[in-house]
Structures are given as C-alpha cells and as structure tokens.
Amino acid sequence: MEGAVGFLTIGAILALLLTNRVTAVVALAGVPVLGALVLGFSLSEIGTFVGSGLGGVAGVTAMFVFAIVYFGVMRDAGMFDPVITRITALAGNAPTTVCVATTALACVAHLDGAGATTFLIAIPAMLPVFDRLGMSRLALATCVGLGAGVMNMLPWGGPTARAAATTGIDANDLWVPLIPAQAVGVVAALGCAWLIGRRERRRLAAQGDPVVIAAAGTAGTAGTSGAAGPGSAPGAGDPAAAPAPAADPDRTRPPKPLFWFNAALSVLLIGALMAGIAPPETLFMAGVVIALAVNHPGMKRQGERIEAHARGAMLMATTLLAAGSFLGILEGTGMIEHMATTAADLIPAGAAPALPLIVGLIGVPLSLLFGPDAYYFGVLPVLMGVGEQFGVDGVAIAQASLLGEETVGFPVSPLTGSFFLLVGLAQVDIGRHIRHMIGWSWLVSVVMLAFAVATGVIPLWAS
Template identity: 65%
Template sequence: MLALIGYLMVAAILALLLTNRVAAVVALAGVPVVGALLAGFGPTEISGFVAAGLGGVVGTATMFVFAIVYFGVMRDAGLFDPVIARIVRFAGNAPVTVCVGTVLLAMAAHLDGAGATTFLITIPAMLPLFDRLGMSRLVLTTCVGLGAGVMNLLPWGGPTARAASVTGEAANDLWVPLIPAQVVGMITVVVIAWWLGRREAQRIEQSAVTTSVGAGNTAGSVGALPNTGAVPVRGRGGPVDAAVGTSIAVDDTDEPHPELLRPRLLWFNALLTLVVIALLIAGTASPELLFLVGAVIALVVNYPGLAQQTKRIEAHSKGAMLMATTLLAAGVFLGILEGSGMIEEMAEVAANALPGGAAPALPLIVGALGVPMSLLFGPDAFYFGVMPVLIGVGEQFGVSGTDIAQAALLGEETVGFPISPLTGSFFLLVGLGGVDIGRHIRHLVGWAWLVSLVMLVAAVITGAVPLWA
C-alpha cells in the first residue's frame, strides 16, 4: 500500500511539474502531505517527517541563498566585466576564434550558476558579431549552451544543490570528485567550438565563392544573415521566440548600473572570490559558511551603509528565495517519503522488477542517459521525483546513492539544461538568439550528449563514477 501511494505521489508531482500546472513549491510540499494523510498518518507524525526532511536540506538552501547574493554583488561591482571585454576582443573577426570566445565567455559568465544571467550577458555581446560575419545563430546558441552547461555542475548551481538535498551529502562533496571530469568537459567544449568555427568559416567561404559566380545572388554573401530559421532580435527589450510566438521581456534591472561598479576594488573582489572558491574546494569550512562570510565581506567593502546593502540584497532576493523555497519544499517531500517508509517499499518493488545483472551498472546507465533525460524531466522533477527512487533501487543492490547522484550530474540538467524546454532559461536562450526551438535542440543535443559522455568516461577513469558497482 505504501509503495503504491509513494509511486502515485511521484507520478502526481512529475505530472504537475512537467505540465507547469502549479509552482514547484506547491507540488513538492502539497502532494506529499496529501499522500501521507491518505496513507493513514496523523498530523503529529507528518510534522515529524517534515521536520526531519527540512533538517536535511537547510544547509543546502542556506548555501544557495548566500551564493546567489555573493555572485550577484560581484557582478554588480563589475568583477566579470574585464573578463568579458577581453574575451570579446579575443574573438576578433575569425569564425574559429568567435566560436571559441563565445564558449569562454559563456563559461566565465556562468560562474554565478545562473543560466538567465549567462544568456543575458553572452548572447547580446556576441550576436552582432555572428550576424556581421554571416555565421549561423544556431552555432551561437550551441556554443553558449555548451559553455553554460558544462559550468552548471558547480556546487552552487541548481542541479548539484538539488542532488545534495536528496542524498544528504554536502554539495561540495558531490562536486569535488567530479572536478577532473568537469575540466575534461570544458576542454571538450572548447574543441567542439573550434570545430564549429572551422566549419562555419568553410561554409562562409563556399557561400562567398558561390555568390561571386552567381550574378546578383547575395543570399549567401558574407555579412548576410544565413538561413537558420532565426527571427531578428528587436533590440534589448524583447526578442521574439518564433516557436512559441511570444515576446520574452528582458529585465533591465538585472544588468549592472554604472553607479554600482567598483573598478578600484577589482583586485580585492577577485582575490576574495579566489579565496572563497579555494576554501570551498579544500573543504576548509561548510559551503554555507563560506558564502555567508563572503557575502558579508563583499557587501561591507563594496556597498557600505544600510541603504546600499539593503538594495543589493533586495536586487538578488527573488532568485535566491525562489530556489530556497523550492529546496525547502523538497525537504518536505523527502522527509515524508523517507519517514513514512514509502521509499523503502517503492525501492523493493522496483528492485524486484529490475534485472539483477543491470543493477551494478545503474550509475553508468543514469550518467549515459543524463542529457536525453533532460528533455523529459526538469531539474525539480528529476532530482526530487526520480532520483530518490533510483537511489532506493540502487541501495537494494549495494549501489551508493552518491554514485548515482554524481553520475546524473554529468548530464541531467547540467550539460543538458540548454536543450530542456522544462527550464525557463531555455526559452531565454532561444529567444535572445532568435532561433527556432526545434532546430536549436536538434543542433545542440548531439554535441551536448557527446560532452556528457566524455565527462562520464573521465569520471569513470578517475573513480568518481564506478564502472560496475
């Protein structure tokens, strides 16, 4: 009975999240409470389940809140502006360097773990260059997506924070063993960008030759917008998404204002960021403490005074609180799932249905299917709905939940999030780039999957993901 209710709960949550019927908080907190009541548990018992579940995610939620505030303040102060400017200068007018520069810019912009910010910085900076050279906008969105995706593995990114909440591990502990695989992924992305740039250069050269031969035919000339299914971008205020036919408004308040820039504090901010990241990797203190202290120092030094600090916190509170409330709601779901005994019953049922020979390879299977699963499950649906069941199944055969989580992080909503229509930032990517959703997914999915598989191989070689548990 408990297994049936548990699976119905997961199915209901997935259905609500996949169809965008309600907010993630409503699905993750409301459905489990109803399920627990139907299972015969009283308010007192449910309160205990919820308290235990919240205790398991409060550290991750705290880390995420202060990480968003910290990197938001750094962006306001202009820490990333010199990096962006140099990458744009490096890109020049050669398609190869333009593509490589686009990937590097996306990786640098995604240091704060926010996809929307990455796309708002990278696409407007590189789009005029792509159009001027006659390069495909699909190549632009692919390069940006690959750069952002490989960096979405960072511990203050959404997928790792969610995985940490489900496994009970610190986000930092999940991420550190995957650093070598992430580095390999970053190198792979740069190589792919080089290849895409080289292919674009050849295409443009061939088009120019064809144009010079065909009298009056200017469709393929350099400087003309190629036939990529793109929709012209109407300034910074509202690019049109051809596939959904709606205008995506860009929030100009998210952009740093000149009065917020702190060029004299550039080196201090850079040193502070390096120290925070170094201590995070070294595990000197908990991530939530490091980002809390880092945010306090950043606010005091860059924006002294109550009024300025309050405005900076308010400016970044929307994104921070949205993720924090989602994580806390997930704690309610996980607490009820585990405290009621549903997860054990569900795992036993699934374990009986799973061929015994395939169970030891579960991390490998999850890692290999991470990118295509991003088309089916959004981050909340997978990490809070599917992963607990996968972990429960794995534990029936002695497979570590940490291994499953780390394997999933190599593709599911990390490298795979720029092709996932189940995330809001995806529509910002295709909207700012002015490309058709279907063509963008088809153009990017193969490259994203390749990067994920290369990272999975690297993780297996370094021992982060077991080949056979």
C-alpha cells in the same frame, strides 16, 4: 502501497513542473503532503518528516541567499566586466564558441566534485556574457550542467563515493576503468555545447541580431539583442533569456580602485570554497558582509543593494525549502525504500544478464525518480542482488550506473539541492530547463555507455 504512492507523487510533481501548471513551491510542498495523507500518516507525523527534510536543506538555502546577494553586488560593481570582455573577445561574439567555453569552464570548475561550487563559479561568470549577446539562459544552464555532469564521475564526487560504499570496492577502482569513457563524455559534452551554440546563433540571426549577423560575416554592426521571440529554437520566448535591466551605475558602482579588492575577495572566497575550510553558507555570509561594508558603506546604500537582489534570492530559497519538505516526506514515509524494491522487481528475469546495459541506458531518466542516496544506497543493492542470481558482476552494474544516474543526470534531477542552485542562479524555469537539457544529458550518457561497452568495461550480456 508506499512504492505506488511514491511513484504517483513524483510523477505528479514532474507533470506539474514540466507543464508549468503551478509554481515549484506548490508542487514540491503540496503533492507529497497529499501522498503522505493517502498512506495514513497524521499531520503530526508529516510535520516531523518535513522538519527533518528542512534540516537537510537549511545550509544550502542559506548559502544560496548569501551567494546571490554576493555575486549580485560583485556584478553591480563591474567585477565581471573584464571577464566578459575577454571571453567575448576570444569567442568573437560567436554563440557556438561561448557555449563551448562555458562547458569547458564547468568541467574545470567541477574538478573538486562539488556541484554547488561549480554552479557558483560558472553561472555568475558566464551569465553576463549570455545576457550581453542576447543568448538564452536555458542554453547557459544546459552547457554548465553538461560540463558538471560528465565530471561528476570523479572518485571524490558523490555518486562514485556512494557506489564504492555500496559495493565495497575502492572508489578509485570503480572510476579508473571508466576514465576513457569519461574522456569521450567530455568531448561529447563539448560537442553538444557547440550544437547548442549553433541553435542559438540561428535563433538570434533569425531575429536580426546585429552581433550574430556580424559574427557570421553578414552585413550589420555589433550590438546586443533582446529576448527570444516565440516559435524559435529552444529557449525562445523565455523571459529569462532577456538581458537583465541595467542598474543605475551611480548607485551600484563603487570607486574604480575597489575592482582589485573585489577580485581578490572573490578569489579568496572561491579558494576557500574549494578547500572546504568552512561551510559554504558561512563563507558567503562573510563575503556579503565584507563586500557590502567596503563597496557600499552606510545603512541606506547597503539596504538598497540587498533589496535589489532579494526577489531572486527569496524565490529560490522558498523553492529549496519546499524541496526539503518533499525529500523529508519521501524518506520519512518509506516511499523511497519501497520504490527501490518495486523498481528492481519490475525487471524480468530473462533480462537480468543485460542489467548493466539496461541500467546504463536509463540512468539519466532514473535521476528524475531517485536521488543519489536513494539510488546508490537503496536501488543499487537490490539490483546487485538480482544480478548475482544470474551471474552478473555487481561492479559492472555500479559502473554502468555511474555513466548516467546522478552524474550526467544530476543537473536535471529535482532530487538534489544543487539542481535548484543551478536553475536559481541561471534564473530559468525548472520545467523548461528539464525539457531543454534532458535530451543532451541522455545523449552524452549513451555515448559514454557505448564507448564503455566497446572497450569491454560494461558487458552487453553476462554469460
């Protein structure tokens, strides 16, 4: 019963998000409560589950609020202007090059294996570039997600560490045979970014964007465009694709000499994040305090800067808290545990020898149903047990899982906190982001799986 209600709950949430029927807060906070009530849990018990879930996302929520204010202040102060100018110069105003550079930046930023850090570095750096060129923010979120996803297979990343704990195999031993497939995945991600950039170029050229026309060798003068129009390629008509309105420079720009102070502060902050010397929310809180005190002395000016970025921060903070409630209810009611068992039982006995291949093929869409803990600690052990009965190596099942489930699939999974950080920083609609990105993620995953099969890491059929 719990498994069926769990699948119905997640299915209803995904349907509501993908069809834009309600806001994410309503779907994530409301539907699980109904599911718990159907299972017979009291409001008091549900409240306990919600409290547990909220505790799990409190740090991420605090980090998001302070991070959005910090990067907002830095953007207002013009700290990203040289970066934008440099990237634009190297890319030649070409959307294809910008998208490839964005994915490459995400790959490098994700070397520490932390999705939150990657998004906090890549999105604020590239968002002004996309806005200046009139490119869709959906394309930005997808390009960053592809780079982060394909690098999430690193042994110090979450999925591989969890798989190692479940299988009893060292994380490095799981990962090393997959290095060639991961390298191919990086190339595939960059190729997808190039294709996304081509779509953006065609869309902007169809709108008569002078920057893109000039870059394509057509008559026109350099400039920027507005949001995409309806009926064009993915990202068209997205309000988030439009450049953000320019703030009053007299109020937001501190004296020019402060540029180097802001740059040094940001480098120190990002370095501290990657070194893990303190929780991210603590670091960003300290960064906001220093940035406001130095750039905008005085209570009135500081209040204005906080208010200027409060709307975006609070919208995503409420979404994160709703997601915490959702996860708390799923775990507390036992829905996740029963879903894992049910999913394993659905596999026909005759298909068991092909379990590694099946798992690899459906890894990305499985990320919409199971978060990393639920899959690697709940589903994977059951799948390994089924496989053992038919002589299927559990390590192969784990490695196949790492080619999609919460690796390339984590940037489209509403079951992870960093997913909400990605869509929140990029300011894109959750449902539209999932629809825009999931095909690209799945393609990269399948390419890696095909290479792993070709090199003998993943068996087609266990003998």
